[in-house]
Amino acid sequence: MKVSEIGEFGLIGHITEAIGKAENPPGVSGENLLIGIGDDAAVWSTAIGLELATTDSLVQGTHFDLKTTSWIDLGWKAVAVNLSDIAAMGGIPRYALVSLTLPGDLDVDFVASLYKGMLRIANEFGISIVGGNVTASRIVTIAITIIGDADGKAVLTRTAAVPGDLVAITGYTGLSAAGLRLLKRRRPVEGDAAQVLQQAHLRPMPRISEGQALLHHNVKAAIDISDGLVADLSHVCKASGVDARINENMVPLHPALKAAFKKNAMKLALSGGEDYELLFTAPPQIVEQVKQDLTCPVTVIGEITRGKSCRVHLVDASGDIVSLQQTGWDHFRPQV
Amino acid sequence: MKVSEIGEFGLIGHITEAIGKAENPPGVSGENLLIGIGDDAAVWSTAIGLELATTDSLVQGTHFDLKTTSWIDLGWKAVAVNLSDIAAMGGIPRYALVSLTLPGDLDVDFVASLYKGMLRIANEFGISIVGGNVTASRIVTIAITIIGDADGKAVLTRTAAVPGDLVAITGYTGLSAAGLRLLKRRRPVEGDAAQVLQQAHLRPMPRISEGQALLHHNVKAAIDISDGLVADLSHVCKASGVDARINENMVPLHPALKAAFKKNAMKLALSGGEDYELLFTAPPQIVEQVKQDLTCPVTVIGEITRGKSCRVHLVDASGDIVSLQQTGWDHFRPQV
Numbered sequence: 001m002k003v004s005e006i007g008e009f010g011l012i013g014h015i016t017e018a019i020g021k022a023e024n025p026p027g028v029s030g031e032n033l034l035i036g037i038g039d040d041a042a043v044w045s046t047a048i049g050l051e052l053a054t055t056d057s058l059v060q061g062t063h064f065d066l067k068t069t070s071w072i073d074l075g076w077k078a079v080a081v082n083l084s085d086i087a088a089m090g091g092i093p094r095y096a097l098v099s100l101t102l103p104g105d106l107d108v109d110f111v112a113s114l115y116k117g118m119l120r121i122a123n124e125f126g127i128s129i130v131g132g133n134v135t136a137s138r139i140v141t142i143a144i145t146i147i148g149d150a151d152g153k154a155v156l157t158r159t160a161a162v163p164g165d166l167v168a169i170t171g172y173t174g175l176s177a178a179g180l181r182l183l184k185r186r187r188p189v190e191g192d193a194a195q196v197l198q199q200a201h202l203r204p205m206p207r208i209s210e211g212q213a214l215l216h217h218n219v220k221a222a223i224d225i226s227d228g229l230v231a232d233l234s235h236v237c238k239a240s241g242v243d244a245r246i247n248e249n250m251v252p253l254h255p256a257l258k259a260a261f262k263k264n265a266m267k268l269a270l271s272g273g274e275d276y277e278l279l280f281t282a283p284p285q286i287v288e289q290v291k292q293d294l295t296c297p298v299t300v301i302g303e304i305t306r307g308k309s310c311r312v313h314l315v316d317a318s319g320d321i322v323s324l325q326q327t328g329w330d331h332f333r334p335q336v
Numbered sequence: 337m338k339v340s341e342i343g344e345f346g347l348i349g350h351i352t353e354a355i356g357k358a359e360n361p362p363g364v365s366g367e368n369l370l371i372g373i374g375d376d377a378a379v380w381s382t383a384i385g386l387e388l389a390t391t392d393s394l395v396q397g398t399h400f401d402l403k404t405t406s407w408i409d410l411g412w413k414a415v416a417v418n419l420s421d422i423a424a425m426g427g428i429p430r431y432a433l434v435s436l437t438l439p440g441d442l443d444v445d446f447v448a449s450l451y452k453g454m455l456r457i458a459n460e461f462g463i464s465i466v467g468g469n470v471t472a473s474r475i476v477t478i479a480i481t482i483i484g485d486a487d488g489k490a491v492l493t494r495t496a497a498v499p500g501d502l503v504a505i506t507g508y509t510g511l512s513a514a515g516l517r518l519l520k521r522r523r524p525v526e527g528d529a530a531q532v533l534q535q536a537h538l539r540p541m542p543r544i545s546e547g548q549a550l551l552h553h554n555v556k557a558a559i560d561i562s563d564g565l566v567a568d569l570s571h572v573c574k575a576s577g578v579d580a581r582i583n584e585n586m587v588p589l590h591p592a593l594k595a596a597f598k599k600n601a602m603k604l605a606l607s608g609g610e611d612y613e614l615l616f617t618a619p620p621q622i623v624e625q626v627k628q629d630l631t632c633p634v635t636v637i638g639e640i641t642r643g644k645s646c647r648v649h650l651v652d653a654s655g656d657i658v659s660l661q662q663t664g665w666d667h668f669r670p671q672v
Contacts, residue, residue, distance in 0.1 A: 003440050
């Protein structure tokens with residue numbers, strides 16, 4: 001059986017099972033581990049609190065095309081996608097390590113620009129790049145690990161959604177996928193809307209302070225929207241053992257998205273991916289507090305329901321429940 | 337200017353300089369950082385002690401060939417090379433994260449074997465694999481990050497060698513490079529010597545407990561031998577601002593290496609690479625204590641000398657000082 005047959009999430013399932021079956025190591029690391037594979041970041045306890053770590057990589061040809069991305073944007077994004085995983089747990093990022101593979105005939109100035117982008121976002125979020133390695137390869141791969149901690153004794157998880165919770169998101173979705181479509185066009189697309197969408201794709205802004213605010217408001221369940229709104233809500237449903245309903249007419253559409261993609265705006269908002277917004281679930285009164293506290297838009301788009309299918313049901317504009325096929329990004333199963 | 341023109345270490349120099357020039361982030365991460373880029377692992381202080389993190393990757397075509405390496409061995413080695421960096425600081429490894437890129441048409445069983453190898457060495461050293469990600473790519477890349485801590489308030493560093501220190505190594509060098517040469521031959525090489533050498537290449541055993549013992553004996557300077565004995569001693573010389581002398585007739589040659597590579601045994605021992613032994617420098621009385629305490633061979637091979645060339649001088653069997661050309665591994669400058 002090939003990896004492409006079971007897909008990214010099937011493979012992760014296989015790996016998680018193998019690790020779960022493996023003998024627990026005798027040291028203290030196993031005992032202190034609170035969250036292992038399966039959430040946005042790993043979490044363990046120390047004598048003074050909780051620590052978090054996450055790793056994610058950008059691969060040439062899979063995640064980026066050097067024709068449509070500058071090296072400085074690439075550096076920014078490689079760090080941003082990892083910060084977003086820390087944000088999804090409500091964590092405070094501290095240190096980053098960079099594992100780089102690149103061809104020997106690459107210009108050194110490009111590598112310098114890549115680091116410029118990484119350092120810019122590192123400074124923006126107060127983290128230090130403390131280590132890494134570079135090695136030769138035919139293609140560029142940027143694997144980043146971020147280590148952080150969390151205030152208090154809890155983090156946001158995918159497993160804590162319960163029936164009755166509202167489902168809410170920060171900001172808007174679909175912008176990044178829309179921006180990528182514009183970037184892929186042969187002729188550069190001008191105008192403010194295009195600018196907003198392309199920027200969303202090239203320079204995502206992780207919701208670090210928002211994640212911490214969710215934790216302070218006693219939100220329990222969250223995920224960052226990297227695979228697509230419906231796909232990431234599905235991950236929450238599977239991890240929490242619940243169903244969910246999204247009301248299409250509650251999903252916020254950014255004016256730039258509506259301006260540039262009239263017909264496909266909703267489709268992009270539901271399944272675009274790479275948004276790096278936060279999706280969270282909480283009782284109505286907590287969602288209300290969060291809305292009042294955060295400066296970014298917070299929109300309720302549906303609710304968590306009792307159910308064992310662990311699926312997301314979409315109620316369209318006319319009130320019909322739409323069956324959802326594949327609605328997110330799987331690296332080994334490119335979208336149709 | 338291309339990366340291959342300045343090489344791996346030239347590029348790391350560029351990156352380190354860029355990060356050094358970058359504004360220090362305002363958060364606590366910068367203030368608590370003790371060792372950043374340039375040593376085997378990053379080190380920072382917390383309220384309860386020191387934490388360490390390191391990352392290293394194995395890339396198909398650069399570090400391994402699936403014709404000569406099994407998936408289970410590959411998993412073992414990918415973790416081992418990172419553990420070795422923790423060993424070089426005298427640290428205690430705790431948690432591992434795995435960032436994997438692989439082609440979609442790869443058999444799932446191979447990935448399972450890869451994880452089997454990783455889990456085997458993880459259990460051997462009491463660490464937990466707590467997170468990671470998988471993504472599609474044309475080539476297999478395994479980037480691993482290990483996070484650990486250290487007893488007390490100090491770690492072993494590359495920067496602490498001083499004139500008058502003896503230079504010593506654990507175990508034997510050159511075995512791994514010799515093993516790789518045998519594995520590359522068309523016909524499998526039989527016999528005990530071949531077995532020892534190939535095993536050294538495929539299943540390196542990081543010196544974790546030895547690194548911790550060095551720290552307890554008050555050794556200050558160490559590095560793991562990954563690029564080659566002379567090359568790694570050169571890294572220590574550069575970082576510490578000293579020269580060093582190796583006496584060729586003091587360099588231990590493993591019987592298997594002598595048996596299989598009569599003529600080239602010394603060359604392989606001096607510059608083979610991927611040994612994952614520890615090289616350390618310390619005053620004679622401390623080296624003596626270490627020799628008595630450790631169960632593995634510990635051999636003095638030379639000494640640290642005053643000098644500003646930051647070079648390693650090799651005294652050959654007839655007492656002549658040999659000038660050393662390239663004597664180690666640089667990913668962007670394949671050896672001649």
